[in-house]
Amino acid sequence: MTTAAVKPATMAQALQRAMRDAMAEDPTVHVMGEDVGTLGGVFRVTDGLAKEFGEDRCTDTPLAEAGILGTAVGMAMYGLRPVVEMQFDAFAYPAFEQLISHVARMRNRTKGGMPMPITVRVPYGGGIGGVEHHSDSSEAYYMATPGLHVVTPATVEDAYGLLRASIASDDPVVFLEPKRLYWSKAEWSPEAPAAVEPIGRAVVRRSGRSATLITYGPSVPVCMEAAQAAAAEGWDLEVVDLRSLVPFDDETVCASVRRTGRAVVVHESTGFGGPGGEIAARVTERCFHHLEAPVLRVAGFDIPYPPPMLERHHLPGVDRVLDAVARLQWEAAS
Amino acid sequence: MTVQELPGSAAAAYRPTPPPAWQPRTDPAPLLPDPEPYRVLGTEAAASADPELLLRLYAELVRGRRYNAQATALTKQGRLAVYPSSTGQEACEVGAALALEERDWLFPSYRDTLAAVARGLDPVQALTLLRGDWHTGYDPHEHRVAPLCTPLATQLPHAVGLAHAARLKGDDVVALAMIGDGGTSEGDFHEALNFAAVWNAPVVFLVQNNGFAISVPLAKQTAAPSLAHKAVGYGMPGRLVDGNDAVAVHEVLGQAVARARRGGGPTLIEAVTYRMDAHTNADDATRYRADSEVETWRAHDPIQLLERELTERGLLDDGTRQAAAQAAETMAADLRERMNADPVLDPMDLFEHVYARQTTQLREQAALLRAELDAEEEAR
């Protein structure tokens, strides 16, 4: 890449660029996973890294998720910053033991003596017609584990900025990549990449006064579209993109809800035991006297991720979001 | 190879050929363990063992046994939440730890406090996990001892990763990962050995086969000829050693460490030993094993084996014996005394080491606990 011109870039390219820049700046950054080398990952997110930095820095590992993350723990103990790719959401489960028992709590076990600066990249979520085990939204499992940061970008710029921040973080980060946004494009200059923000700040993607849509990752574009459609009905919706689920930006979220008095949480993950329950509870605890209606949730159904030909019925779409917004108005009027 | 004939006349002309790409990747024969565990004590080889090493091992074994006894006694006094004794296995613990250089790393399981102490760890700090005042009571980097690991086999991939990272950095560091026989059934055991072999990582895996995983005997754990045989499937050498023979353990470990250090890759070592005490102080071993079996192993006690050799070579007089016992006694008295003092804990530490930078959520929770503590203080 030699031209500095602003041209459309995909989220996958921005993620690749983030790893490339991090590896160029810091020789302790190592990328590892299944097929990340020669192939460049099944989504091509690590494309070219092995060629540029060698197989010792971008390593095709044996096919074993616990082994990948477990060896990354040892590498981190010796001063490296591993960036681990889990091929698909549901294939990260074999690594849960290492993640929960060691990655998340090594700092704590050792009173700060052994930090774990590991980034675990997980392509997640549905909408790409994947067969079973290729579309899970597993964020609630990660959120329930103290010691982990959990972040998920929704834009090309954030993909770059958040991944740089994650790799630079001295704490382990589960970096959830909304795989159906991999090919979403934006005008973006890889030569002058976006600012690297600290992890933990939500952003208001669209401001409005009638109600707040609280969302993240793959549901952000859905909410933006819903907000646009709602405008035609006279509802002026604000959209908050969380970007980071842990830590949670209570401040931005609550400031918005206090302004609008109404909130809907939107995500693909299941509703029962899902992130929306936590978010709704936090908002209710903090903003109860500002609320004019109960905090509603629009989530995936409480079912194992459906087969691809039925996934459109499961995924929260614009209509379901608008229906919830309509219910908010109704609750307020009654 | 015999050509198998298919039934029917036309089959007579059939000559199977190997698939085009197939060739053996490694000759398995040199990887196979010897049929008998390797021994030194009681054999002719013992005569050439270095007297200084023998005496050092002896002193450490005696100290280790006393440590186990003292720690077990501390559980009865409620000073330790639990203690998994390694009585009977001291030769493995000590022989292995002493085979490492200072720059090497040890990855112990919950039972391997002796190995950690043999590497220089403060005996009290080695018990922090089991005492319950924090999870790890020492700085892992100081003596290069990873935290004592409770989930079985999960420390093995860490050892591989660390050794691999060291090699990438150009350091000739070796990692020793210790595990029990039951732990070899875990998936992480497989993944760690496979990674180590594929990466040619400088790691030594030591399985202490002490006969049982809590109550389950080896026969219900694996159908492999021996645990050392598992090495062949990964393409690394497997070695069998008498785990009660401190000299043999030290020698076999030393060879594997040297081999790893010079780039020869990982080794899997099975030390055949026996757990003389119950799994922990909380376990009742009479439910799953006969006293007679324990007695057979008592005759093969690691300290006695070494004492016999030392005596035969005139290296062990009463003075030496007493000096070792005295040193062990001093250690035990010191341990007892320091463990009898109540540890000073700061509850606010609960929030200190979760993240590098405390989250707002944790700051709020820390404030809550602070207020509770202040109220408690005031009420007093």
Ligand SMILES: Cc1ncc(C[n+]2csc(CCOP(=O)(O)OP(=O)(O)O)c2C)c(N)n1
């Ligand atoms: C993953 C996991 N499962 C179960 C346990 C509970 N557990 C603790 S020790 C033990 C037996 C281990 O036996 P072995 O590996 O032979 O080691 P030993 O205790 O004999 O040294 C079990 C089942 C555990 N610690 N970790």
